[in-house]
Amino acid sequence: MKVFSHSNTASNDNPITVIVIDDDRDTVSVLCDFLQIKGIKVIGTGYNGLEAVELYKKLRPDAVFLDVMMEMYDGIYGLEKIKQVQPDAIVIMVTADMTVATHDKLIALDASAIVYKPYDIDEIMHILEKLSTMRKAS
């Protein structure tokens, strides 16, 4: 688990803050770079569902990018716990599992969005846009 106190790529004085959780370190690294280039501040990274909950509790980010399929504590565990902590938390679930059962489970746990792997860049951009709109509205 990694906590960033500062971001050098923040696009403005009050950027959207996120945490990124995925068991693949390269994926975390690339996604973090991508988000920062787009002006989103990554304030923490983790590699399983338990870390996701702990980071959320500690950092209270605007949004969470959370992988579903992870060993030990998966994304569903993390989503459930985060929602217990903050029911209206924005949690964007990222998964290569395209089964209906998983989809339903995530919907049932009130996931804010589901992004399927491999990424469709338009979908990613759309989600970022939504986050930006949400921040402006708040």
Next chain:
Amino acid sequence: MKQELFDDLVSQKTLLKEMNTELKKRMDEMKTDTTHLEHDISEKEKTINELREDKKVLAKLLKSEPRKNKILRNVTIVAALGLAMFIFISYVPSDLQSFYNSNTGPLKTQYLIQNLQGSTVDTWKPWHLVNDQPLIINILNANTVSKEKIDAIKDAILSEESVKIDNSLLDRGPVGTVSVYYKGWQGAIQNMQSDKTKFHIPTKFNIIESPSEEGDITISLSTLENPDGLSGYTKSITDGQETLKSSITIYNVNDMSPERLGAVIRHEFGHALGLGHSSDQEDLMHYIIETNFPFVSDCDVNAVKDLYDGKEMSDVACGPQKSL
């Protein structure tokens, strides 16, 4: 699990591709910005260079300005002095200019004071007049000379015209200070600032033209040359402290210009009033009339005043004493 790894890699590729595009775009924007900034810098440098050039020119101007002002001031002073000199020369009366033109040499004069016994007297003697009594001046042979010359004689006695002459021209003071001179004795005496004197100073002169010897002062105009080279000669007869009669003779009158005749008359008339000679070469009463300004000076007038106030005077008031 392998499928998920594959999906992760494809996702990373997608993100990296998007990042690459974004960064390229940003780089292009930055390049454009850089080009613009470089252009701005070169424009600013140009402006700076122009301003530096301007500064140099202004600095030069500022350096040369005081010098220019000095030169301008000096030129102005010289021009003003030149103008003043021109005005002064223009101001000198026209008859004085004529005196310059006709002044072919010094005019030698002499005077003699005798008492009734025929003895020479060394001290000057005043006329004893009743207040405002005019002195009668008789031009004995007025018909032998031109009217112009008679007018010059009358002017030398009666004129009240004054002239201002710079003291530096007569070695009497610095440039720019002036003294007043009179063209006629009547003007000089009437303008005299005087308290009451012991004897009445003659202030009025009546000029007559009679062949007989009548009159207090006679002026005889001779066409002959004086053997001693004199231009004018005055002989006064005195009794005690009083002048009784004065006779002026002007020699070689035909060869004398009206201006020079006027100067000699002015000098001789000073003797007729009782004055002696002056040791000041620039004064009218110097025994040789050398001055270019043969007019009645304040020194001459003061000498008359002293004489008529009863002072015993054997010589002159202007300059160191020098008897002939």
